[in-house]
Amino acid sequence: MRSGFRIGRLFGINLIIDWSWLLIFLLVTWNLTVGFAQIHPDWSWTLRVGAAVVAALLFFASVLVHELAHSLVAQSQGLPVRNITLFLFGGVSNIQKEPPSAKAEFLIAIVGPISSFVLGGLLLLLGTSLTGGIGQAADQPRTILAQLGPVATMLLWLGSVNILLAIFNLIPGFPLDGGRVLRSILWGTTNDLRKATRWAAWVGQAIAWIFIGSGIAMVFGVEVPFFGSGLGGLWLAFIGWFLNSAAIQSYQQLVIQDLLEGVPVQRLMRQNVTAVPPDATVGALINDYLMGTDEQAFPVTDNEQLLGLVCLEDVRQVPRDAWETTTVRQIMTPRDELVTVEPQEDASDALDKLVRRDISQMPVMQNGHFLGLLRRRDIARWLEMRSGETAR
Numbered sequence: 001m002r003s004g005f006r007i008g009r010l011f012g013i014n015l016i017i018d019w020s021w022l023l024i025f026l027l028v029t030w031n032l033t034v035g036f037a038q039i040h041p042d043w044s045w046t047l048r049v050g051a052a053v054v055a056a057l058l059f060f061a062s063v064l065v066h067e068l069a070h071s072l073v074a075q076s077q078g079l080p081v082r083n084i085t086l087f088l089f090g091g092v093s094n095i096q097k098e099p100p101s102a103k104a105e106f107l108i109a110i111v112g113p114i115s116s117f118v119l120g121g122l123l124l125l126l127g128t129s130l131t132g133g134i135g136q137a138a139d140q141p142r143t144i145l146a147q148l149g150p151v152a153t154m155l156l157w158l159g160s161v162n163i164l165l166a167i168f169n170l171i172p173g174f175p176l177d178g179g180r181v182l183r184s185i186l187w188g189t190t191n192d193l194r195k196a197t198r199w200a201a202w203v204g205q206a207i208a209w210i211f212i213g214s215g216i217a218m219v220f221g222v223e224v225p226f227f228g229s230g231l232g233g234l235w236l237a238f239i240g241w242f243l244n245s246a247a248i249q250s251y252q253q254l255v256i257q258d259l260l261e262g263v264p265v266q267r268l269m270r271q272n273v274t275a276v277p278p279d280a281t282v283g284a285l286i287n288d289y290l291m292g293t294d295e296q297a298f299p300v301t302d303n304e305q306l307l308g309l310v311c312l313e314d315v316r317q318v319p320r321d322a323w324e325t326t327t328v329r330q331i332m333t334p335r336d337e338l339v340t341v342e343p344q345e346d347a348s349d350a351l352d353k354l355v356r357r358d359i360s361q362m363p364v365m366q367n368g369h370f371l372g373l374l375r376r377r378d379i380a381r382w383l384e385m386r387s388g389e390t391a392r
């Protein structure tokens with residue numbers, strides 16, 4: 001699961017910063033400090049660093065605007081958005097469901113690059129309006145740049161970065177915005193979401209490999225258009241690698257959802273699970289239950305009533321010398337804190353719950369009665385059985 005911290009909430013959406021974001025923030029600030037030193041040798045060190053930090057923060061605010069545009073259109077299409085996360089490679093809107101139609105997907109995808117284009121254009125306009133009379137006096141771009149004040153420098157940089165952000169996101173490789181636009185068009189014309197996703201993912205992988213290849217070539221001194229050559233190629237290759245795994249993953253997710261759709265939880269769940277009494281000691285739990293099986297979790301019941309769930313992780317927290325004095329009731333996750341499913345629920349929704357909560361199993365309950373456990377392993381086994389049949 002991603003780890004990070006929450007910086008606020010807008011339109012009911014949590015804004016989260018992943019720890020990996022700090023790395024890219026430092027990198028951007030560093031690059032800008034160096035860049036400002038080249039263009040403005042007359043600026044003091046404090047001014048360069050200060051301007052770099054402010055510009056980097058504004059850049060991430062621009063990424064946030066881009067993601068908010070996606071999220072708000074998603075909400076208007078009836079799709080809940082839980083959070084927006086900023087991480088190493090930019091931002092991601094955690095939209096809780098796949099778009100219901102090709103048109104909805106097209107709108108949600110295209111609005112991001114459009115908002116970046118508009119924002120970039122406005123910032124560039126604002127920046128050039130500040131440069132007013134400088135143009136006539138200087139003959140070279142470099143001298144024009146050198147005469148810009150801090151605000152104009154930042155506005156022009158931020159404006160061009162937003163335009164680049166829009167262009168990068170329009171690359172037609174799924175799951176980038178451009179890839180989603182491509183998929184929505186294919187989906188709309190073929191009426192087959194899975195086929196559309198497969199094609200868009202292929203294009204995504206092809207583009208990813210071009211990135212990786214060009215990046216490696218750059219490291220070996222090959223001049224790549226727009227990117228130049230040198231160690232910056234490593235970054236390009238890294239982005240390519242990220243795009244490639246994202247494309248593969250998005251397609252696999254769809255296949256899994258497809259395979260599980262319409263399969264009720266009761267078909268996959270484990271019945272006749274061994275239950276543990278609440279007053280058993282941790283020592284007894286280990287010797288009589290845990291050591292005899294490869295089960296990771298046990299329901300805790302009293303007179304057929306589910307009281308909670310105890311798992312290997314809970315046991316690990318107990319120091320060895322407290323095994324005989326601690327009871328299962330003390331370490332279990334109590335029932336009201338557990339996520340549960342109903343037997344007739346769709347297995348694809350259930351898997352979604354497991355993944356989003358980052359848990360390995362859930363009790364299956366009906367009208368307050370405990371029926372069994374649904375484990376990730378059971379879903380995985382079902383998928384293993386079924387994926388052979390449907391592989392094309």
Ligand SMILES: [Zn+2]
Nearest residue numbers: 112113169177
């Ligand atoms: Zn986007």
